[in-house]
Amino acid sequence: MIHKLLSLFLLLPTLANASLAQAIYNHKITFSGDTTFVLPDSTTAISFSMLQGQSLWLETEVETIAIQINEHLESGVSQLVLCKPTQKQIRLVAAENGRISIILQGYRASYRAITKSKVAAQLAALAYKKGDCNMPAAIDQSIWRKDLPPPKPNPIATQVQHVIIHHSATSNSITDYLMAVRNIYLYHVNNNGWDDVGYNYLISPDGVLWAGRDGQGSITDDNVKGAHFCGKNSNTMGVCLIGNYSEKPPTDTMLGTLRQLVAWKVKKENLQPLEYSFHPVGSPSGFMLPVICGHRDGHKEGVFSGCQTECPGNYTYQLLDSIRQQVVRQLKACQYAVGLAENHLQNLQITRVNSLLMLQNSPAAQWQIIDMSGKVVMTGQMKNQTSIDVSSLKGLFILNVASDKANKYYKFIN
Numbered sequence: 280m281i282h283k284l285l286s287l288f289l290l291l292p293t294l295a296n297a298s299l300a301q302a303i304y305n306h307k308i309t310f311s312g313d314t315t316f317v318l319p320d321s322t323t324a325i326s327f328s329m330l331q332g333q334s335l336w337l338e339t340e341v342e343t344i345a346i347q348i349n350e351h352l353e354s355g356v357s358q359l360v361l362c363k364p365t366q367k368q369i370r371l372v373a374a375e376n377g378r379i380s381i382i383l384q385g386y387r388a389s390y391r392a393i394t395k396s397k398v399a400a401q402l403a404a405l406a407y408k409k410g411d412c413n414m415p416a417a418i419d420q421s422i423w424r425k426d427l428p429p430p431k432p433n434p435i436a437t438q439v440q441h442v443i444i445h446h447s448a449t450s451n452s453i454t455d456y457l458m459a460v461r462n463i464y465l466y467h468v469n470n471n472g473w474d475d476v477g478y479n480y481l482i483s484p485d486g487v488l489w490a491g492r493d494g495q496g497s498i499t500d501d502n503v504k505g506a507h508f509c510g511k512n513s514n515t516m517g518v519c520l521i522g523n524y525s526e527k528p529p530t531d532t533m534l535g536t537l538r539q540l541v542a543w544k545v546k547k548e549n550l551q552p553l554e555y556s557f558h559p560v561g562s563p564s565g566f567m568l569p570v571i572c573g574h575r576d577g578h579k580e581g582v583f584s585g586c587q588t589e590c591p592g593n594y595t596y597q598l599l600d601s602i603r604q605q606v607v608r609q610l611k612a613c614q615y616a617v618g619l620a621e622n623h624l625q626n627l628q629i630t631r632v633n634s635l636l637m638l639q640n641s642p643a644a645q646w647q648i649i650d651m652s653g654k655v656v657m658t659g660q661m662k663n664q665t666s667i668d669v670s671s672l673k674g675l676f677i678l679n680v681a682s683d684k685a686n687k688y689y690k691f692i693n
């Protein structure tokens with residue numbers, strides 16, 4: 280009996296009852312020129328802690344890539360690099376002269392066969408009909424995160440008004456997506472110090488949808504505030520396409536899942552897929568952000584500074600208009616009134632009298648005037664009735680009146 284128990288214990292993989300310390304290790308590497316580093320067993324992904332200005336090249340079994348600091352984070356952390364489980368060593372090449380000192384973070388987000396079969400079983404059970412506006416089947420976090428440490432408790436709820444599309448910028452040669460999702464989770468929780476995986480959803484190239492940030496029972500739907508949009512995550516939902524879409528287009532299968540997810544979400548939150556609404560991303564004062572947009576829309580050179588990023592990759596970014604149009608078609612097919620969102624600003628009347636914009640019949644709301652580059656040029660408050668003198672403005676502008684639940688827009692030329 281004791282013998283049997285002992286052999287059962289020995290069969291358990293290292294990640295059973297894992298702590299963060301077991302799932303992640305650190306190694307300091309100091310070298311000049313280049314070096315080969317032997318990876319400890321069970322490494323499935325790596326990243327690096329680096330200083331500002333440091334850069335290096337990394338060769339793995341599947342790719343040679345430039346490693347740089349992830350500029351979205353305050354601490355010097357590189358991007359995530361996924362490895363094949365067969366990867367035994369990596370080669371590092373310093374991009375500058377002299378000695379370089381970095382900390383390699385290794386991840387052991389391997390999984391047991393039973394986890395993989397549970398993923399498959401859940402997928403089969405949740406098979407969905409395409410073309411409707413139902414939520415597509417998603418793999419629960421409790422299934423894909425099995426044996427990894429849990430997220431921090433007390434997630435925060437947020438009312439989603441924008442769907443932000445990302446890519447993971449990880450190798451397109453890695454096809455074990457369960458492992459990829461697990462490693463992204465560890466990277467976000469450990470290196471980035473976030474409470475949970477940053478995204479609300481992830482989609483793999485095979486079209487599988489993975490539920491991201493978890494409501495943990497206290498938030499019963501998917502309106503959980505994530506960490507993915509330049510530190511301004513309120514009112515957003517982050518969807519990550521797994522892979523690097525600066526290198527090639529996302530697959531049709533994953534775009535199909537994305538369309539299904541976005542159409543469902545737009546309908547659920549009573550949004551308009553072709554609209555814009557105010558979002559406080561960027562300095563100094565936020566701007567009008569499309570309801571469906573890419574991560575890089577959070578920055579506009581010379582107009583407002585959010586965070587600069589390639590994300591979601593050029594190929595995805597060029598598809599955004601087509602994605603919006605596909606979402607519109609899908610919504611119309613399930614009788615959703617595109618362009619006619621109901622809101623409690625519906626009685627608001629905006630009229631123009633010479634150089635005055637007259638606003639009448641509205642509950643308390645904020646207003647902004649935005650120029651065509653997205654810059655806020657005037658701002659103020661209204662209650663019941665307000666007039667705005669726009670005689671100082673020249674050109675085409677949008678007045679946005681925003682309450683906590685709705686937005687109304689009025690275009691005018693001076």
Ligand SMILES: [Zn+2]
Binds near residue numbers: 444445446574591
């Ligand atoms: Zn992104």
